[in-house]
Amino acid sequence: MLATLSRFQGPLRRPPDRPLGLWCFLAEKKLTLTACYILQAARRLQVLGRYVSTFAPLQAKVRAQQKKRNVSEKKLSRYFVDHRCVRLVAGSGGKGACSFHSEPRKEWGGPDGGNGGDGGSISFKADRLVKSLAQLVPVYMAEDGESGGSKNCYGRNGRPTFICVPVGTVVKEDGSTLVDLSEHGQVYLAVFGGSGGKGNRFFLSNENRAPMTSTSGTEGQERVLHLELRTMAHAGLVGFPNAGKSSLLRAISNAKPAVAAYPFTTLNPHVGIVKYRDHEQVAVADIPGIIQGAHLNRGLGISFLRHIERCRFLLFVLDASSPEPWNQLQHLRYELDQYEPGLSQRPHAIVANKIDLHEARENLETLKSRVTQRVIPVSALTGHNTEELILHLRELYDGYLHGDGSTEGGKPTRW
Ligand SMILES: Nc1nc2c(ncn2[C@@H]2O[C@H](COP(=O)(O)OP(=O)(O)OP(=O)(O)O)[C@@H](O)[C@H]2O)c(=O)[nH]1
Numbered sequence: 423m424l425a426t427l428s429r430f431q432g433p434l435r436r437p438p439d440r441p442l443g444l445w446c447f448l449a450e451k452k453l454t455l456t457a458c459y460i461l462q463a464a465r466r467l468q469v470l471g472r473y474v475s476t477f478a479p480l481q482a483k484v485r486a487q488q489k490k491r492n493v494s495e496k497k498l499s500r501y502f503v504d505h506r507c508v509r510l511v512a513g514s515g516g517k518g519a520c521s522f523h524s525e526p527r528k529e530w531g532g533p534d535g536g537n538g539g540d541g542g543s544i545s546f547k548a549d550r551l552v553k554s555l556a557q558l559v560p561v562y563m564a565e566d567g568e569s570g571g572s573k574n575c576y577g578r579n580g581r582p583t584f585i586c587v588p589v590g591t592v593v594k595e596d597g598s599t600l601v602d603l604s605e606h607g608q609v610y611l612a613v614f615g616g617s618g619g620k621g622n623r624f625f626l627s628n629e630n631r632a633p634m635t636s637t638s639g640t641e642g643q644e645r646v647l648h649l650e651l652r653t654m655a656h657a658g659l660v661g662f663p664n665a666g667k668s669s670l671l672r673a674i675s676n677a678k679p680a681v682a683a684y685p686f687t688t689l690n691p692h693v694g695i696v697k698y699r700d701h702e703q704v705a706v707a708d709i710p711g712i713i714q715g716a717h718l719n720r721g722l723g724i725s726f727l728r729h730i731e732r733c734r735f736l737l738f739v740l741d742a743s744s745p746e747p748w749n750q751l752q753h754l755r756y757e758l759d760q761y762e763p764g765l766s767q768r769p770h771a772i773v774a775n776k777i778d779l780h781e782a783r784e785n786l787e788t789l790k791s792r793v794t795q796r797v798i799p800v801s802a803l804t805g806h807n808t809e810e811l812i813l814h815l816r817e818l819y820d821g822y823l824h825g826d827g828s829t830e831g832g833k834p835t836r837w
Pocket residue numbers: 661662663664665666667668669670680681682683684685686687688689710711712775776777778779800801802803804
């Protein structure tokens with residue numbers, strides 16, 4: 423017992439050769455030092471605790487302050503893919519098994535070969551979180567069904583494959599449209615998997631008590647399909663290059679398309695949302711510039727006009743400062759009708775942009791007298807009269823909700 427106690431006393435035990443006064447001094451110093459260490463450790467922990475607790479909100483604040491970087495148009499055209507050709511190969515069915523039941527003292531167990539599983543199918547699924555067809559690969563192969571086994575075991579079916587595509591994807595085969603995936607969650611079963619083969623148990627009959635027949639599964643369907651993405655927006659900005667379409671979209675919505683003083687700055691459609699006080703939202707798409715002869719593949723051609731096809735109403739953006747802006751309107755209408763007859767007759771408004779310039783103000787009256795529709799003079803640069811445009815946009819949208827949208831047969835699209 424004494425020995426144990428003396429071991430516990432450990433370092434505080436006075437060595438027999440040390441005088442009592444010195445030993446007390448050293449012991450006291452040791453205690454003080456230990457207390458200091460404990461205090462220091464506590465302080466460090468406190469500091470660490472404060473650091474840990476304030477770190478996350480601090481980071482969040484920094485993150486919130488960081489602006490969303492504008493992706494350059496060149497990069498965007500790499501990421502934004504609006505058409506793709508894919509080969510789909512569904513899974514083949516599994517083989518049926520040929521086997522006989524085997525058990526001691528049971529000589530004629532009978533056939534027990536199970537059927538093979540069905541091959542996996544491939545479907546397209548519209549997903550509102552997917553924005554481009556860029557992630558699609560050229561070939562999709564679904565899983566094959568498993569072969570059947572003895573003891574009446576059926577093979578497992580191949581798992582179905584779902585390819586997520588953006589809402590607004592049109593699936594075509596040899597030029598004809600198969601389906602228009604215009605609603606979130608809509609599924610189109612593109613290729614069916616092959617059916618599984620039959621095991622010899624399937625062929626058991628009164629005439630044949632020991633069938634040796636089993637069939638192999640059928641091949642899965644194979645198809646080459648063309649996918650096309652058509653941007654879904656309520657309004658489309660249509661105009662010549664440099665007319666100020668992107669500047670206008672920047673002025674009226676939260677979108678940030680690139681703006682520059684050279685033609686064909688915009689290479690891909692951009693969608694901006696115009697928000698109203700009653701929480702209605704109108705989607706406006708900025709389409710790359712069209713030039714005279716675009717239908718003959720001049721400029722960027724008319725391949726992107728497929729994005730206009732989906733727009734319920736159009737905003738013809740004219741550079742009012744250019745000589746004879748009314749001619750621009752004629753050419754734009756002609757090009758649209760070349761792509762799809764009657765496309766230019768959709769509900770529309772004419773926007774005379776760059777009204778801050780002297781030449782534009784001079785041309786405005788002549789432009790108004792030359793066209794029958796309403797002309798809205800605006801300046802995307804200074805923001806002058808954009809309110810009138812936003813209000814007119816709402817009128818067009820209300821017209822679409824109450825009449826035009828329902829004539830298309832579908833539900834009006836809301837953002
Ligand atoms: N003075 C003036 N300049 C404008 C106005 N709107 C646009 N611009 C200028 O016109 C040039 C072209 O503008 P963008 O918005 O890129 O024109 P865009 O129609 O989108 O051109 P693309 O993308 O090439 O089809 C830029 O230099 C703008 O600063 C305006 O209201 N007034």
